[in-house]
Amino acid sequence: MKDPSDGRAAAWLSRRSVLAVMVGLAATVGLVAALLATGGAVSGQSGPASAQAEPEVPVEEALAKPQTPLPEGMPTEKPKAIGKPLDPLSGEEVGYARGLALTAAGTGGERVDGSAGLQYLSTDLAESDAEAPKRAVTVNSYDYATDELVTQVVDLQSGAVDTKRAKGVQLPPSKREVDTAMVRLLADPEGQALKDDYKATTGVALTSPDQLDYAGGAWVADEKSEGGEQCGEHRCVFFQIRTEDGRGLIMLVGVPHPAAAKRGGIRPGGRGGPGPPRRWRPALRWPERRARARRRRRRPRRSAPASR
Amino acid sequence: MCWGHHSLKGLVISKVAFQGPKDTAPKLILDAINTVQMNVPYDNGAIEYDDVLQYGFGGNYLKGLDVSECPDGELRNATVNWETSTSVYREEVRPALCIREDDTGTAYRSQYRSNSQILAKQGTDLIVSATAAIGNYEYEMRYSFHDDGQIDANLGATGEAIPFGEGYQNGWPVGTGEADFLMNHYHSAVWRVDFGLDGQAQMKAEQWDTAPTGQRGSQSAIYNTTKTDLPTEKALNLSNRRWFRVLAPASLNADNHPRSYEFVYGKNDPYSSYPHLKYELAFSQYRACEQFPMRNMTAVAGCGDKTTLDYLDGENLTNPVAWVNVGFHHVPRDEDQSPMPIHWQGFSLYPRDWHSNNSQAPAVRSAWNGRNMPAAPTPTPSATATATATATATATATATATATATSTATATPTTMATPTTTPGATATPTATTTPPPAPATRTSAAAETGEATATLQVGPTAARKATASVALKLANGKASVTVLTGGKAAAGKVALKVNGKTVKTLTLKQGKATAALPKLRAGAYKVTASYLGSTTTWAASTKAKTLKVK
Numbered sequence: 001m002k003d004p005s006d007g008r009a010a011a012w013l014s015r016r017s018v019l020a021v022m023v024g025l026a027a028t029v030g031l032v033a034a035l036l037a038t039g040g041a042v043s044g045q046s047g048p049a050s051a052q053a054e055p056e057v058p059v060e061e062a063l064a065k066p067q068t069p070l071p072e073g074m075p076t077e078k079p080k081a082i083g084k085p086l087d088p089l090s091g092e093e094v095g096y097a098r099g100l101a102l103t104a105a106g107t108g109g110e111r112v113d114g115s116a117g118l119q120y121l122s123t124d125l126a127e128s129d130a131e132a133p134k135r136a137v138t139v140n141s142y143d144y145a146t147d148e149l150v151t152q153v154v155d156l157q158s159g160a161v162d163t164k165r166a167k168g169v170q171l172p173p174s175k176r177e178v179d180t181a182m183v184r185l186l187a188d189p190e191g192q193a194l195k196d197d198y199k200a201t202t203g204v205a206l207t208s209p210d211q212l213d214y215a216g217g218a219w220v221a222d223e224k225s226e227g228g229e230q231c232g233e234h235r236c237v238f239f240q241i242r243t244e245d246g247r248g249l250i251m252l253v254g255v256p257h258p259a260a261a262k263r264g265g266i267r268p269g270g271r272g273g274p275g276p277p278r279r280w281r282p283a284l285r286w287p288e289r290r291a292r293a294r295r296r297r298r299r300p301r302r303s304a305p306a307s308r
Numbered sequence: 309m310c311w312g313h314h315s316l317k318g319l320v321i322s323k324v325a326f327q328g329p330k331d332t333a334p335k336l337i338l339d340a341i342n343t344v345q346m347n348v349p350y351d352n353g354a355i356e357y358d359d360v361l362q363y364g365f366g367g368n369y370l371k372g373l374d375v376s377e378c379p380d381g382e383l384r385n386a387t388v389n390w391e392t393s394t395s396v397y398r399e400e401v402r403p404a405l406c407i408r409e410d411d412t413g414t415a416y417r418s419q420y421r422s423n424s425q426i427l428a429k430q431g432t433d434l435i436v437s438a439t440a441a442i443g444n445y446e447y448e449m450r451y452s453f454h455d456d457g458q459i460d461a462n463l464g465a466t467g468e469a470i471p472f473g474e475g476y477q478n479g480w481p482v483g484t485g486e487a488d489f490l491m492n493h494y495h496s497a498v499w500r501v502d503f504g505l506d507g508q509a510q511m512k513a514e515q516w517d518t519a520p521t522g523q524r525g526s527q528s529a530i531y532n533t534t535k536t537d538l539p540t541e542k543a544l545n546l547s548n549r550r551w552f553r554v555l556a557p558a559s560l561n562a563d564n565h566p567r568s569y570e571f572v573y574g575k576n577d578p579y580s581s582y583p584h585l586k587y588e589l590a591f592s593q594y595r596a597c598e599q600f601p602m603r604n605m606t607a608v609a610g611c612g613d614k615t616t617l618d619y620l621d622g623e624n625l626t627n628p629v630a631w632v633n634v635g636f637h638h639v640p641r642d643e644d645q646s647p648m649p650i651h652w653q654g655f656s657l658y659p660r661d662w663h664s665n666n667s668q669a670p671a672v673r674s675a676w677n678g679r680n681m682p683a684a685p686t687p688t689p690s691a692t693a694t695a696t697a698t699a700t701a702t703a704t705a706t707a708t709a710t711a712t713a714t715s716t717a718t719a720t721p722t723t724m725a726t727p728t729t730t731p732g733a734t735a736t737p738t739a740t741t742t743p744p745p746a747p748a749t750r751t752s753a754a755a756e757t758g759e760a761t762a763t764l765q766v767g768p769t770a771a772r773k774a775t776a777s778v779a780l781k782l783a784n785g786k787a788s789v790t791v792l793t794g795g796k797a798a799a800g801k802v803a804l805k806v807n808g809k810t811v812k813t814l815t816l817k818q819g820k821a822t823a824a825l826p827k828l829r830a831g832a833y834k835v836t837a838s839y840l841g842s843t844t845t846w847a848a849s850t851k852a853k854t855l856k857v858k
Binding site for chain 2: 059165238
C-alpha cells in the first residue's frame with residue numbers, strides 16, 4: 001500500500017483501511033489531541049459503548065439532556081440481602097453503593113457535559129482480604145474539574161465510604177463520554193476523514209453517530225507517543241468504528257469537555273499510520289506540548305515501549 | 309470454585325479447590341485467577357489496543373451466549389448493569405458463563421501380562437468460559453480444570469481482522485494478488501494468578517534448571533538439575549529445561565513432599581517493546597491494590613499507574629502472585645478473514661506432589677508408591693474393572709458435585725451415569741449403566757462394564773447429565789416413541805414433529821408413548837420425535853423418518 005503521507009490519504013482511506021483518531025476529553029486544556037493513526041481492529045459490535053445499544057434515543061438527542069447524579073430507575077435502598085464476599089454484585093447492591101458514594105462525594109466536581117458532580121464510570125466488587133473478607137463495592141468516577149480518577153470503596157454492611165483520588169489513571173470511558181466524543185468528532189474538521197471513509201464504504205453520507213457501530217476506549221500516551229501527549233493527564237477516547245453491517249472504518253480519538261468544544265475540539269495527532277504523522281504533524285502547535293512532555297519524562301510513569 | 313465478573317478483568321475465577329478421587333476433602337489451590345492484560349500493538353507502530361485496560365473484558369462487553377455455544381453444558385447468568393447516555397439505569401441478566409465437561413482423551417494406559425489386563429482411563433475436564441466482544445475482536449476467557457488437578461488458562465481471539473497492512477514487511481496478502489494485506493500484530497496476554505496452596509500463609513517459589521554437564525555416561529550425555537530459590541519478588545524468563553513452581557512447605561503429601569503447582573508454558577513470544585512484557589513470569593508478594601500489570605487502575609495512593617516491574621521492590625515472597633505473560637505474534641493468513649478463526653494463547657498449572665502418587669490410579673495400582681509395589685490380587689475378569697469404576701466417586705458438602713463420565717468401546721448410545729451425591733459422604737453411582745451387548749471382538753473387562761470414572765468438584769448442579777436414545781416407529785397411522793436413558797425407561801415429554809412443526813406433545817409412560825398421526829394430505833413428510841430432556845438427561849431427537857401418505 002502506498003504511503004498516504006504523500007497526499008494520497010484519500011485513496012488509502014477509500015480502501016477501507018483503518019485509521020484511528022483520538023479525541024481528547026480535556027477539561028482545562030483546550031487541546032484535544034486527536035490522533036490519527038492507521039490500523040487495527042475496528043469497532044464494538046453491539047457493545048455498551050455502541051450507539052446501537054440504546055436505539056430508542058438518538059445520540060445527539062440523548063446528549064442534549066443533562067446527566068443526573070444517579071440514573072433514573074436505579075434502586076438505592078439498602079438491599080434486604082447482602083451477598084457473601086465473593087458473590088457477584090446484585091443490581092440492588094450496586095445502586096445502594098452508588099447512592100452512598102454520591103452522598104460521601106458531596107457537591108463539587110464536574111461531569112463531561114459540564115454539569116456539577118462526578119462522571120460515573122463503573123462499579124465492581126472490591127478486592128477483598130482473603131483472611132477478613134468484606135462485602136464492598138468499588139465505585140469509579142472521574143472529576144473533570146480536577147482531572148482525577150475518584151475511587152470510592154463502599155462497605156455494604158457498615159455503609160462506610162473510603163474515597164481516594166488520583167491523577168493520571170484513566171479507566172475506560174462511560175457511554176456518555178464515548179457518545180460525547182463521537183458527536184464532537186463528527187462536528188470537527190478532523191471527522192472529515194471518517195466521513196470520507198464512510199461514504200466510500202457505504203455510498204451514503206455520514207451525518208449522525210447513529211449510523212455507526214463504535215466502541216470507545218481510554219487512550220493514554222506514553223513518553224514516545226507522537227500526538228495526544230496530554231492524553232493520560234486528560235481523558236481521551238480511542239474509537240473503534242465500523243458500519244452497522246460490520247465493515248471496518250477509520251478509528252478516532254476525542255475528548256468531550258465543553259471547554260474543549262469551544263476551542264475547536266479535536267486536532268490531529270501525529271502518531272498516524274503508514275504516513276499520516278508527517279502529514280499531520282504541522283498541525284500540532286500546542287504551546288505546552290514540549291514542556292509537558294519534559295515534565296512527564298521526569299516522572300517515572302508507565303512502562304515505556306523501548307522501541308516503537 | 310467461585311466465578312464472578314469484573315468490568316476490566318472479565319471472568320474472575322476464585323477459590324479454586326481440588327479434590328482427587330481418594331481425597332476426603334477439597335484443598336484450595338488458587339485464591340484467584342483472571343486476565344489482566346490483552347495488549348495488541350500492530351507491527352507498523354501506528355496503532356495499539358489494550359482491550360482489558362482501555363475497554364475491559366467485563367461490564368457491557370461481556371456477552372450473553374447462545375445455547376449452541378455451550379454444547380452439553382450449562383449456561384449461568386451474570387447480571388450486568390450500566391447507565392445510558394440519558395442517565396437511565398439499565399440492568400440485564402445474561403447467560404454469560406458456560407460450564408461444561410469435556411473428554412480429554414487418554415489419561416493413562418498400562419498393559420500387563422496376567423489376565424491380559426489393560427489399565428486404561430479416559431480423562432475429562434471441566435471447562436468454564438465467557439466471552440467479551442470489543443470492537444472487532446472477541447475474546448474467549450477459558451479455564452479448564454482437569455480430573456487430575458491440572459488447570460489450563462487460555463484466551464482465544466476471534467472476530468474480524470481488517471486489511472490495512474502494507475506488504476510482507478508487516479503483513480500478509482489476503483485479497484487477490486498482493487493488493488490487500490492483513491497487518492501482523494502482537495497479542496500479549498497476562499494473567500494474574502493469586503496462589504493459596506492448601507490455604508497456607510507461607511508459600512515459596514522455586515526455579516529449576518537442567519543443563520548438560522558436558523560429560524558422557526556409559527550410554528548418553530550427563531545432565532544435572534539444580535534448584536534456585538526465589539525468596540524475594542522477581543521477574544523471570546523461560547529457558548530450555550527451565551521450570552518454576554510455587555510450593556507450600558508446610559502442606560505435605562503422604563510421602564512428606566511439599567505440595568506444589570508447576571507452571572507449564574507452550575510456545576511463547578514475549579513482546580520486547582514493553583519492559584514488563586519481556587518477562588514470561590514475575591512473582592510479586594500479594595498486595596490488594598496491585599491488580600494490573602500496567603497502568604494499574606486504582607486511585608490508591610502510590611499504587612496507581614504502575615507496572616508489574618514496579619511491584620517487584622524486594623519484598624519477601626511468602627504469598628506469591630504470579631504474573632504470567634504469554635505473547636503471540638500473529639502473522640495472518642488468507643484463512644484469517646471474516647469471521648477470523650479463533651487463535652489461542654495460554655498456559656497450564658500442573659500439580660506437583662499434590663498427591664503421593666497418581667491420584668487417578670485404579671484400585672490395583674493405588675497403593676503403589678516408590679518401590680512399594682504390592683502385587684495385585686488375582687482378579688476375576690469382571691472384578692478388576694468394577695473396582696476401578698466405583699472407587700472414585702466421592703462428594704462433599706462444600707457445594708461439590710461428582711460427575712461420572714463413561715466411555716464405551718461400542719457404538720450403542722453412551723450413557724452418562726449421574727451419581728447421587730450425599731453431602732459429606734461417599735456416594736455411589738446409582739444410575740448404573742447396563743452393559744452394552746458385548747462386541748464380537750475381544751475387549752478388556754473395563755470396556756465391557758463400560759465405565760471409567762472421573763471426579764470433578766464443580767458447582768452444585770454441574771453433574772453430568774445422561775444422554776437419551778430416542779427411537780421412533782411409524783405404522784398404521786400411529787407414531788410410537790421409545791426413550792431410554794442408560795438402558796432404562798426415561799421419564800419426561802416427547803414432541804412429535806412433522807416437517808419440523810410440533811404436532812403433538814406426548815408424556816412418556818415407562819419410557820414409551822404412542823399417538824395417532826394427524827390426518828395429512830397425500831405427500832411425503834419428515835417425522836421426528838424429540839425428547840425434551842429432564843433434570844438428569846439431555847434432550848435428544850431422532851433422525852427424520854419419511855412418511856408417505858397416499
